[in-house]
Amino acid sequence: MQSIIVRSSRTLLDANVSVDLTIGVCLVTKQQLKKFIQLLTEKRDEIVKKAKQTLEEDMTLDANDLPDEMDLASSEYLQSFTFRLRGREKVFLDKIERALRKIDEGTYGICEQCEEEIAPKRLEARPETTLCIRCKEDQERLERDYS
Numbered sequence: 153m154q155s156i157i158v159r160s161s162r163t164l165l166d167a168n169v170s171v172d173l174t175i176g177v178c179l180v181t182k183q184q185l186k187k188f189i190q191l192l193t194e195k196r197d198e199i200v201k202k203a204k205q206t207l208e209e210d211m212t213l214d215a216n217d218l219p220d221e222m223d224l225a226s227s228e229y230l231q232s233f234t235f236r237l238r239g240r241e242k243v244f245l246d247k248i249e250r251a252l253r254k255i256d257e258g259t260y261g262i263c264e265q266c267e268e269e270i271a272p273k274r275l276e277a278r279p280e281t282t283l284c285i286r287c288k289e290d291q292e293r294l295e296r297d298y299s
């Protein structure tokens with residue numbers, strides 16, 4: 153399969169626009185990129201769905217304890233929703249959002265540490281990753297040493 157240099161996923165995903173082959177450093181195929189977007193979106197939807205379920209269960213349980221003046225405006229609902237997303241899920245969701253933003257910006261697949269390309273195989277296994285395998289291992293080693 154032929155690799156093309158990605159400048160922006162927006163450009164790439166629009167079949168009518170020819171891809172700029174000179175600008176950009178990210179090396180993934182258009183097909184791969186589409187797959188990553190799909191994977192990331194699916195993962196995100198899954199987390200959001202689960203979190204919503206949890207929230208709804210909680211709200212049903214708490215319904216009798218709620219004060220009458222409690223305003224369940226959608227903004228508060230959302231705030232509460234975000235607030236309840238915590239720990240691993242929150243971190244994961246942030247990562248996914250960041251990856252999707254990177255795809256949009258055309259910087260997806262670039263290691264945040266060393267700015268080398270992340271191997272497509274690694275991206276397939278962990279599309280939300282922001283580090284190449286070497287930097288990830290370095291990071292894990294550091295975390296072990298300091299914990």
Ligand SMILES: [Zn+2]
Nearest residue numbers: 263266284287
């Ligand atoms: Zn790296």
